[in-house]
Amino acid sequence: MQTQSSPKPDLLSDPISLTLRKMTIPMLFGMITLMLFNLVDTFFVSLLGTEPLAAISFTFPVTFTVISLAIGLSIGTSAVIAKALGSKNLDEARYDGVVALIVSALMVAVLAFIGYLAIDIIFGLLGASERLMPYIYDYMSVWFIGSVILITPMIGNAVLRASGDTKTPSIIMGFAGIVNAVLDPILIFGFGPVPALGIQGAAIASVIAWSSAVVLILYILIAQKQLLSLDAGQQTFFRAAKKILKIGFPAASANMLTPIAMAVMTALVARHGETAVAAFGVGSRIESIACLVVLALSMTLPPFISQNFGAQKLDRVQYAYKATLKFIMVWQFAIYVLLIATSHWLSRAFADDPHVIEVIKLFMWVLPLGYGIQGIIILTNSSFNALHQPMNALILSVIRLFIFYLPFAYVGSIVAGLEGLFVGAVIGNIFTACIAYRWFIKYLEKVNQQQSQECLV
Known part of the structure; x- marks a missing residue:
């Protein structure tokens, strides 16, 4: 067993709460700087005026x-590699990492190419x-081309997290x-010989940042950690790809439902004018920061669950799941109080x-109240994927977005305008969270019974 001071915890035997804390804290610091991608872009673009701010708000769902x-494929990568490591199959895990990088890059390239050709249609x-x-x-023509670069550090970080190392991914993201x-203000407004590129400069800055992360992650995975190998052993490329896509594709589909729902929400908000869309875009980026701990846990909890699942330690899985949900409810309520206290300052920043200021304030008074509930849904989804049950996660996403979240928001908008839309979205999340928690606990009980019967046989 590793000592408590070890930089890389033993996911199968170290104390559960301590292990999750040691994994999540470094991930959190890395994600703070990574999430500032969107917030920093939004801040500097907002200085260009309301129209550029509204334009970048339209790009967010896309x-x-x-x-x-990319996130879905990284989920599949992490779940497959973590289970292999939990089962002590190191060579298999190394080859799976190589396959994941190749398959993911190809899939993102295809989606980005289609998106690039259809910019006018999509945003129309x-x-x-x-x-x-x-x-x-100006923004999306650069962003689509550069998005292929984004996938490598995301998959590479998933490989590291699967092994229990969350410190290195946090450094790379940071x-x-x-x-x-650093590059945003230089490329957006110009500096010395660098011309002012406006909103396009924000996209170029992101692409350069991703490129620097690619160089760093490949060096660490290949030269330092030796977590990648071209030695297939008894596997084939297609067999390894199938394992990853079996989880990654449904996980990606579930994740891609969220921006589709956001696109519908953006269209609903657009009925209230471009200023409302601009404010909603700001609010969405503030949300990404406010839910940072939830997102960090959604990356650190799955490797813990997958490794213990591979080692058939379901008691540790259930304890980790319940303890994480209790923590996130308390944490997100504290964040809600903080957002209310700072809403005046943040809206004016x-x-x-x-009108944009007032809508941002309205967003912050209503939607963050449900962030803890939303955290239950997100963490249950990631936990299902970690147990190699991606279809459960996909079905849960469909239930949340298209049975509760969007319908409740739409009805709310009819009854009480923009305020009703936000309230309806929160109520929809409450219904989904109740279903998610009950479903996951029932599934764990079922798996536990099956394992008990196998032991008796």
Whole structure:
């Protein structure tokens, strides 16, 4: 057993709460800088005016669709490799990592190419006006091309997390976030010989930041950690790819439902004007920061669950799941109180238009109240994937978004306008969280009974 001071905890035997804390804290610090990608972009673009701010707000559902594919594939990568490591199959885990990098890059390249060709169609359907299309094209034409670069550090970090190492991914994410923050004002507004590129500069800054992360992650995986190997052993490329895609594709599909729902939400908000869309875009980026701990746990809890699942230690799985949910409910309520206290300052930091400011405040008073409930759904989804039950996670996402979240938001918008839309979304999450928790606990009980019967036989 490793000591408590070990930088890499033993996921199968170390104390559960301590292990999750040691994994999550470094991940959290890395994600803080990574999440500043969107927030920093939004802040500097907001200085260009309301129209560029509205344009970048329209891009979020689309960019998140590609990112969701990458996240889903990283989930599949982490679950497969962590289970192999839990079962003591190190060579299999190393080859799975190589296959995951190749397959993921190909899939993201195809999606990005389609998106690049269909920019006008996609954003026309989202409701973007002709005035905003030049801004959108400037940003997305660069972003789509560069998105292929994004997948490598995301998959590479999944390989590291599967082994229990969350410190190194946090350093890589933090490094990329800092590079982006430094380059944003230089490329957007110009500096010395560098011309002012406007909203396109924000996209270029992101691509350069991702490229620097690619070099760093490949060096660490190949030269330092030796977590990648071309030795297939008894596997074939297609067999390894099938294992990853069996979890990664449903996980990606579930993740990609979120930006689709966000696109519908953006279209609903667009009925209230471009200023409302601009405010909603700011609120969405504030949400990414407010839910940072949930997102960090959604990356650190699955490797813990997968390794213990592979070692048939379901008691540790259930304890970790329940303890994490209790913590996140308390934490997110504290975040809600903090957002209310700072809503006046935050709204004015991102907007000058009085109407935009008021909508940002409305967003912060209503939606963050349900972030703890939303955390239950996110963590249950990631836990299902960790147990190699991606279809359960996909079905849960469909239930959340298309049976509760969007319908409740739509009805709320009809009854009480923009405020009703936000309230309806929160109520929809409450219903889904109740279903998610009960479903997961029941599934664990079923697996535990099956393992007990196998032991008796």
